[in-house]
Amino acid sequence: MILFSRLFNRPEMFALIAAMLNGIIGVFTRFGFTEGATHHQVAFWKCFIAFVLLLFYCTWRKPLRQEALALHRQWPQLAVLAFLGIFCLYFFETWAFHEASIPLVSFLTYVAGCVTILFSAVFLHEKLTVYKLAAFAAILCGVYLIYSFEGGVSGSYLGIMLALLGGLGYALFIFMAKLLRMKGGLPQLIWLFGFGSLYLLVPLLHEGFAVPAGASLPVIFALVLLPTIGGFYFTTRAVEAGEAGKVQIIETSDPLFSCLFAFVLFGDALGAIGFIGAACIMGGLLLAMKNTPVDAKQETV
Secondary structure, three states: OHHHHHHHOOHHHHHHHHHHHHOOHHHHHHHHHHOOOOHHHHHHHHHHHHHHHHHHHHHHOHHHHHHHHHHHHHHHHHHHHHHHHHHHHHHHHHHHHHHEOHHHHHHHHHHOOHHHHHHHHHHOOOOOEHHHHHHHHHHHHHHHHHHHHOOOOOEOHHHHHHHHHHHHHHHHHHHHHHHOOOOOOHHHHHHHHHHHHHHHHHHHHHHOOOOOOOOHHHHHHHHHHHHHHHHHHHHHHHHHHOOHHHHHHHHOOHHHHHHHHHHHHHOOOOOHHHHHHHHHHHHHHHHHOOOOOOOHHHHEO
16 A cells, blocks of 8 residues: 555656546547537636636635635746646647647647756756656657557648647646746646636637537536646646656657547557557656666766
């Protein structure tokens, strides 16, 4: 039991759980589009509903309420983080799913993660080791193999640009969260989703304010509970306790889970190259989660 607790409470495990939860974003977002919701509606409502749910829960729990109120002194930092991690990711990525295939968007979103790794090495003085570089390269290689030979990778130039912008915002969010020493927890998420809702309300009002109806509502609630609240909770916990670069590397495995969920839901199966890609990703994850003392002369780049 003690061994299991230590394993589960590692920041690498938090990042892996976040990647698993985030893996359903593409599939469920596409379901929402099928049921008539627009990309602006999906982006705003999953953020706003998450904000309302967490606000009620933390208001009911006195310690969480006090912690949330105490965060008002940090509102400028939280506003910046919400713009990068909530608005940029939700606005651009959700729109990208409307313009390009799920595999392409998922892959490009996490390609931008190299920004976190480089910035963390330069500004946070996190060691850029051979293990990290090998892990990131293996995961990207695996994702490329799966999506190039197993899935329908297609999309417009607009979709490509939107996915890259969403990924860049998320990469900067992970870096800035570590730089600003943001803690992970539900009170912090209230502020992030609150500011994020304000940002996302602007494009929704420009499009024409509307509330999703019918079968799109269960889809949005699934997005709220799993990747929105769950994904960001475990991401912030991972960044608080671990290295920003390592968190980004592990979360780069998100497309593997996205691909697996899509295969399960739509009845597809991986071929030989797909299994090779999956093996590359799993190998990269093992390297990223390996806790090994770093020999600066041999491993630091």
